[in-house]
Amino acid sequence: MTSTRVSSPHSHAPLDTRGLMTLVLVATLPGLAALTWNFGWGSLINIALASAVALATEAAIVALRKRPVLFYLRDNSALVTAVLLGLALPPLAPWWLVVIGTFFAIAIAKHLYGGMGFNPFNPAMVGYVVLLISFPVQMTSWLTPRGLLAEGVDLPGLWQSLQIVFPLPGDPAAITSALDGSTGATPLDTFKQHTGLLVEQIYAQEPLFSHGELAGFGWEWVNLGFLAGGVWLLYKRVFTWHAPVAMLTALVLMSALFYDGGSSTSGGSPLLHLFSGATMLGAFFIVTDPVTSAASNLGRLIYGAGIGLLIYVIRVWGNYPDAVAFAVLLMNLAAPLIDNYTLPRTYGHRKRGKATAKPAEKQP
Numbered sequence: 001m002t003s004t005r006v007s008s009p010h011s012h013a014p015l016d017t018r019g020l021m022t023l024v025l026v027a028t029l030p031g032l033a034a035l036t037w038n039f040g041w042g043s044l045i046n047i048a049l050a051s052a053v054a055l056a057t058e059a060a061i062v063a064l065r066k067r068p069v070l071f072y073l074r075d076n077s078a079l080v081t082a083v084l085l086g087l088a089l090p091p092l093a094p095w096w097l098v099v100i101g102t103f104f105a106i107a108i109a110k111h112l113y114g115g116m117g118f119n120p121f122n123p124a125m126v127g128y129v130v131l132l133i134s135f136p137v138q139m140t141s142w143l144t145p146r147g148l149l150a151e152g153v154d155l156p157g158l159w160q161s162l163q164i165v166f167p168l169p170g171d172p173a174a175i176t177s178a179l180d181g182s183t184g185a186t187p188l189d190t191f192k193q194h195t196g197l198l199v200e201q202i203y204a205q206e207p208l209f210s211h212g213e214l215a216g217f218g219w220e221w222v223n224l225g226f227l228a229g230g231v232w233l234l235y236k237r238v239f240t241w242h243a244p245v246a247m248l249t250a251l252v253l254m255s256a257l258f259y260d261g262g263s264s265t266s267g268g269s270p271l272l273h274l275f276s277g278a279t280m281l282g283a284f285f286i287v288t289d290p291v292t293s294a295a296s297n298l299g300r301l302i303y304g305a306g307i308g309l310l311i312y313v314i315r316v317w318g319n320y321p322d323a324v325a326f327a328v329l330l331m332n333l334a335a336p337l338i339d340n341y342t343l344p345r346t347y348g349h350r351k352r353g354k355a356t357a358k359p360a361e362k363q364p
Contacts (some may be wrong), residue, residue: 001055003168005047009225015238015343016075017075017076017077017116018074018075018076018225018286019240021075021076021079021232022036022076022239023236024285025076025079025081025231026229027229027231027233027284027285028083028084028087028226028285029271030043030224030225030226030228030229031083031087031222031223031225031226031228031229031280031281032047032087032225034218034221034224034225035087035091035222035223035225036145036220036223037146038145038147038155038218038219038222039091039142039145039146039155039218040091040092040143040146040155040161041091041156041157041158042088042090042091042093042143042156042161043064043089043091043160043166043266044088045091045092045161045162045165046085046086046087046089046091046093046098047083047086047087048086048097049086049098049099049101049102049165049235050082050083050086050089050098050101051079051082051083051086051124051203053082053098053099053102053103053106054078054081054082054102054105054176054207055073055078055079055080055082056107057078057102057103057106057107057351058072058073058078058106058111059072059073060159060287061106061107061111064074064217064219069104070104072115075116077116078106081105081106081110081123081124081127081279082102083286083304084124084281084285084286085101085102085124085128086098086100086129087245088281089101089128089131089139089283090111090138090139090140090141090326091143092097092141092143092156092161092164092165092312093138093139093141093165094165095165095166097131097135097138097139100131100134101127101128101130101131102127102131103128104126104127104353105127106123106336107123107128107134109121109123109127109266110123117291119289119292120292120332120333120335120336121329121332121333122286122289122292122328122329124286125250125286125324125325125328125332126329127331128325129325129326132320133359136168140189141183141185142183142184142185142186143155143183143184144183145208145217145218145219146218147211147217148184148207148208148211148217149325151234155260158361162296174328180330183281184208184279185208186214186216186219186276186321186322187208187209187212187272187276187277187279188216188268188272188276188321188322189216189316190202190208190209190216191207191268191272191321192321193240194206194314195264196264197264198262198263198264199262199263199266199268199269203345209246209332214271214275214277215271215272215273215274215276216272216275217361219275219276219277220275220276220323222280223275223276223279223280223281224275224280225280226280226281226284226285227282227283227284229242230280230283230284230285231284233284233288234284237278238288239288239290240297242297242300243287243288243293243294243300243301243303243304244283244284244287244288244304244305245304245309246300246302246303246304246305247277247283247287247304247305247307247308247311248283248308249305249306249308250304250305250306250308250309250312251270251274251279251308251309251311251312252269252270252272252273252308252309253308254276254309254312255267255268255269255270255272255273255312256270256314258312258316260356267296267312267315268315268316273311273312273315275322276287277315277321277322277323278322278324278325279311281324282324282325282327282328283304283308286324286328287303287304288326292328292332292335293331293332293335294335294338294339295339295342295343296339296342296343298342299335299338299339299342302338302340302342303331303334303335305357306327306330306331306334307324307327307328308327308330308357310323310327310331311323311324312329314326314327340342
C-alpha cells in the first residue's frame with residue numbers, strides 16, 4: 001500500500017491584521033519616549049484618552065450594526081488610529097479636543113464608509129484636520145522642550161498635567177502658570193514667523209535652532225524616534241519602502257531646490273523639513289496605510305512623492321506649517337486615480353490594464 005503525503009514546505013502564515021497593528025503600535029514607542037522626555041506627560045495622556053474613546057466608539061457602532069464586538073476590537077485597528085492621533089495632537093490638549101477628534105476619526109472617517117478596508121481617507125488624519133480647522137488655538141499650543149525652559153521652570157508633572165487636561169480640583173492660577181511658563185512655538189512655526197531674516201540669523205536668535213543639532217531642539221529626537229520605528233517596520237516587512245522613501249525624497253528635493261543658500265526668502269533646509277514637525281511620523285505610520293494609499297509599487301512611488309511635494313508647498317507657501325495631514329488627505333483622494341493607471345501587467349498580457357477597463361477591452 002502506498003500513501004501520498006501532501007505538504008507545502010514553502011508556505012508560511014503571514015501576520016493577520018491584529019499582528020500587523022500590534023507591530024505598528026510597538027514601533028511608535030521610540031517616538032513616544034522622545035515626546036514624553038522632551039514635552040512631558042501630555043502625549044501619554046492623549047493616547048490613553050484617545051484609546052478609551054476609540055474602543056468605546058468602535059464597540060458602540062459595531063454593536064449597532066449587529067456585528068461581533070470583540071472580533072472587531074481585537075484587530076487593534078481602532079487602537080492604532082487612537083495612538084496616531086494622540087501622538088499628533090499637542091501635549092496637554094484639553095480632554096474634549098481629544099474626545100472630539102477621536103470620535104470623528106472612528107465614527108465618521110472610518111465607519112461611515114463601512115469600516116476598516118472601505119474608508120477612502122486616513123481616519124487619524126481626518127480627525128486631526130477637523131480639529132485643526134475648528135480649534136486652531138488649542139491645536140497650535142505646543143510646549144517648549146524640557147532643555148529650553150527658563151531656570152526654575154519645569155514641565156508640568158503627572159498630577160499637574162491631569163489637572164490641565166481634565167480641570168480637576170486644584171489651584172487654577174498655579175495650573176495656568178505652569179502651562180503658560182512652558183508653552184512655545186514649534187520649529188516650523190518659528191521659522192515661518194521670522195520673515196525677512198536670513199536663515200543664519202534665525203538659527204542664531206532662536207534657542208530652538210541654536211541648541212539643536214539637525215532641525216529643532218527636542219523635535220529632532222522625536223523624528224529620529226519615529227524614523228527608528230519605521231525602519232524596524234520595514235525590516236519586519238510590514239510595508240514596502242516605496243511610499244515613505246518617495247515622500248522623503250520629494251521633500252528633500254523640493255527643500256534643496258528652494259533653499260537658495262539661506263536667504264530671507266528661503267523655505268528652509270532639507271534637515272529642517274526632515275526632522276521637524278510630523279515628517280517621520282507621517283512617512284512611516286501614515287503614508288504607509290494600506291487602505292488609503294495606492295496598491296501597486298509604482299503607484300506607491302507616485303503617491304508618496306505627491307505627499308512630499310504637497311507637504312513642502314503647504315508648509316512654505318500655505319498657512320499650515322506642518323501640512324502632513326492635509327497632504328495625506330489630498331493624496332488619499334488621488335489614490336484611486338493613481339491605481340487606475342498603475343495596475344501591474346497581468347500575466348499573459350502585453351500592456352498594463354486600467355482599473356476602469358471592461359474585461360472585453362483588455363487585449364492579450
